[in-house]
Amino acid sequence: MSALRKLQELEKTLGPEHPYTLRAAYNLGMFFVWRREFAEAEPHLARAFMGREKVLGPEHLDTLDAAYNLGAFYAEQDKFAEAELPLARAFMGREKVLGPEHLDTLDAARLLGGVYADQDRFAEAELQLQRVLRGWEKARGPEHPCPLDVT
Numbered sequence: 732m733s734a735l736r737k738l739q740e741l742e743k744t745l746g747p748e749h750p751y752t753l754r755a756a757y758n759l760g761m762f763f764v765w766r767r768e769f770a771e772a773e774p775h776l777a778r779a780f781m782g783r784e785k786v787l788g789p790e791h792l793d794t795l796d797a798a799y800n801l802g803a804f805y806a807e808q809d810k811f812a813e814a815e816l817p818l819a820r821a822f823m824g825r826e827k828v829l830g831p832e833h834l835d836t837l838d839a840a841r842l843l844g845g846v847y848a849d850q851d852r853f854a855e856a857e858l859q860l861q862r863v864l865r866g867w868e869k870a871r872g873p874e875h876p877c878p879l880d881v882t
Contacts, residue, residue, distance in 0.1 A: 734759050750793075753782040757797055764804060776801045780817060795824040799839055806842060811849045818843040822859075832870045837863050 738759055741752040760775030780797040787794050802818030805811070822839035829836050844859030 734762060748782055748786050750783075750786060753779050753786065754793075756782070757800075760804075761800065764800075764807075769804070769808060772804065776804055789820065790824050790828050792828065795821050795828065795835075798824070799835075799842075802846070803842060806846055806849075809849070811846045814846045815843070815850075818846060831862075832866045834870070837866045837870075840866070 734755070738752070738755045741749065741755050745752050756775045757779035760772045760779060763769070763772030763775065776797070780794070780801045783791065783794040783797050798817040799821035802814045802816075802821060805814035806818070818839060822836065822843050825833065825836040825839050840859045841863045844856045844863065847853070847859060848856035
């Protein structure tokens with residue numbers, strides 16, 4: 732059975748907003764991203780984010796992951812204005828839920844900073860990237876090599 736057919740079956744049996752249905756939509760979207768079929772990926776990723784936000788709440792880790800990946804999806808295609816809102820939600824949510832020094836929080840801040848830089852919003856980019864650097868140094872020490880791409 733194809734993944735799209737499985738998603739349609741879940742929609743029919745569990746409903747369009749059931750967490751399993753939303754997970755299937757998210758996974759299908761990520762599959763299309765992996766295949767670089769962006770037109771096919773976008774509606775599934777957007778649906779997963781909006782559905783999870785509605786059903787699970789804005790601070791649920793699955794919602795925050797969907798927001799992050801939707802923002803990364805847009806950033807990958809140089810759609811920086813579209814990337815900003817989901818990345819900001821992912822960053823703020825992760826900061827609240829996981830803490831400011833959690834690596835997932837820092838990664839969202841890094842990507843959001845890159846989106847700001849790509850929009851020539853250098854003061855905002857610098858603020859985010861400085862936050863990443865401070866958080867990394869606090870979490871791992873100033874001499875630890877940073878695996879996050881902060882350039």
